[in-house]
Amino acid sequence: MPSPTRTTNEEVVAAAREIVETAGAAGLTMQAVAERVGVRAPSLYKRFADRDALLVAVTEAAIADLTERFEAAAPSLPRLAAAYRAFAKEHSEAFRLMFTPSAPQEALQRSAEPVIRAAAARVGEEHALDAARLLTAWATGFLQMELAGAFRLGGDVERAFEYGLSHLLAGIEQDG
């Protein structure tokens, strides 16, 4: 007799996201996830090929979350930057996963679209991609360094972020 399904992919990914955020990617064990959704570890392999596939699903869910925030913040570039920073702070572990070779690139491309459109409104279609990449690279590096503790000494991080952002926005507008 067929057993009724005891959990769902969504529930598994949600549990995995919580574990990743509280215990880090290294803390994501199949047993911990299984316990959280009320099954045994081997059952998870019916849904995800292996631990790595689950980790990719976690990354993808995080990217979808970020994309929503971007869409809500667009087309203001300062608000996009603030949304990015807020996301990185709330989901620092998932943020790190996004810059791993196994991250789903199509999802990342989609998340970048609001940024590219906002850049286009500011500097025109022709330079939109370059401008968006400049801003994204800077913000990504800044947040990565901030999360790693690189700014622990050396003054007001808030102010440094605002300084960098306004500087880049001004620079981007004036040429091509």
Added chain:
Amino acid sequence: MPSPTRTTNEEVVAAAREIVETAGAAGLTMQAVAERVGVRAPSLYKRFADRDALLVAVTEAAIADLTERFEAAAPSLPRLAAAYRAFAKEHSEAFRLMFTPSAPQEALQRSAEPVIRAAAARVGEEHALDAARLLTAWATGFLQMELAGAFRLGGDVERAFEYGLSHLLAGIEQDG
């Protein structure tokens, strides 16, 4: 009777670095390191408190390597940027480790000094730190994205790096 030492901390770290670079941080097992230096895994705990301490030592050695390259490239900002990119490509796994909360921040601060001095020569002492951070954050984010495959589509990565760099250098020089 005292046994003669069969390996050294330096040899252990060197072996660990090779493993990290070929198999990734996840591939760094105490047994693999031990085999490489000709001892058994438990012996490594005489030298490093645990696997994490060894990983920190690997990160620190990589930062020392980067610092040497920076010192050789200074005070040219384009050469510093090129050195950073070359390092990231040759030691992509260690590069990622550098932006982890457990990375040794004092070593990272030291590695940043040639960049800050080069920035000072370009924009003056007063804005050197801000300028160096702007450049470093951008380059770090760019390389992180490049290594993750974010630029797999979308044209000439080389050109995009040069574009971003020259744009930032021009922007940095003109104001404060």
Added chain:
DNA sequence: ACCTGAACACCGTTCAAGT
């Protein structure tokens, strides 16, 4: 059809015992 216990290979780590 879905779930599980049992099993396997592998890992980090400790420690008493060897030299």
Added chain:
DNA sequence: ACCTGAACACCGTTCAAGT
């Protein structure tokens, strides 16, 4: 003084057996 085998707890993963 340094090294090791043996052991423990834990992990990912597979699979035959349950319902």
